[in-house]
Amino acid sequence: MKNTFLLFGLPGSGKGTQAQRLAEKFGLQHISCGDLFRLHIKSNSEFGQKATTYISRGELTPDKETTMMFLEHLAQQALSNTFVIEGFPRTLPQAAAIESFITAKDGYIKQAIFLDVEVEELVKRISGRRICPICGHIYNLYYFPPQQLEICEIDGALLERRTDDKEQLVRHRLHTYLVTESPVWEYFRTKSLLTKIDAMRPIEEVSSDICQILSDSLASEVGYD
Template sequence: MNLILFGPPGAGKGTQAQFLVKQYAVPQISTGDMLRAAVKAETSLGLQAKAIMQRGGLVSDEIVLGMVEERLAQPDCSGGFVLDGFPRTIPQADMLHAVLSRMGRSIEHVLSLEVEPEELVHRLSGRRSCPACGRGYHVEYEPPQQAGMCDQCHVALVQRDDDREETVRNRLSVYEEQTHPLKAYYLAKGMLRQIPGIGSIAEIQQRISSVLAG
């Protein structure tokens, strides 16, 4: 089962990625994690990436694709994989197709978790956390016993800068700009599976399972 997983901030992509990993016994491949691991391990591609990042540059598609190809060649990917955060552009999607073709493989499904922007703003901007113990809350879905205070530490909860409404709306706008062309690209190839991301975690998992079983 070779999958790509899309999902905007707040759509529950991380939760569903872990479900896919457990349900189908395939690894989750995050290019961000892979890049950090390659730099830490000082692989050839990792050293190239490190030098670029130290200069403040962006790691090229070729280097990222090289890391993806190395990762997909590892034994734990023989039964499939879940690509998370990649590809981000149509050129990257074309390059990924070429890499997989060389390996005699192909993407089977592109899963896109779909949630209305206003619901995502509500989910993200309502998050709060304790600066002392790190416990997370939500002003509506998981409120503390005393408004604005941590149940355990009894200190004032804080809102991450990333979760402020203006920032959330900007993050969602950037995501839409990046992924809209890709969704159209995979829709044209008959691979895109749009999954409604509203409902319980179990309900969304059932929708995913039904799509993949079909």
């Protein structure tokens, strides 16, 4: 865990996509807290059931449970020297927990990258999401709408949205994230580890900026893998 990169951003900021691109481009290990949540929810584990309850209320799953779930997962992995963590930590106690975990493995946090997107834009990105229950095609009513509103162009099925994507809940969720997560960004900023990226721009531009940060950051490293 010599070089750990953290990728921050509110829901809808595109951090999942960016982390995946980064992992592919550099052959890095990528651990997504959001993906772990989804796995637990899908398998209906004890953690998954709790998380579902909180998410449906537009609330965050408590620190203690989230941290335990995440660190347990990390502890089970064969961790490579360089990897990207996405969507964690989201609170100061989580930040402290991951730092001690990494330090205990003689590693350190190399950079924290923050994908900056205006809240109104995030609301559109998230509440506009629609998925086809038949073919799985994903639409966005604002950015890539189907020709006929709410109908899949491929098979004519009525599009669905995730229950936590309704606008009011989205706003509440974003506000909650913003309040708890801002101190974490500030914490890494005061440690001179935070780089802010304007993520209102197209995915490719954002991606190229992040890759540059990683390349520069790793250039000084000997024997990274």
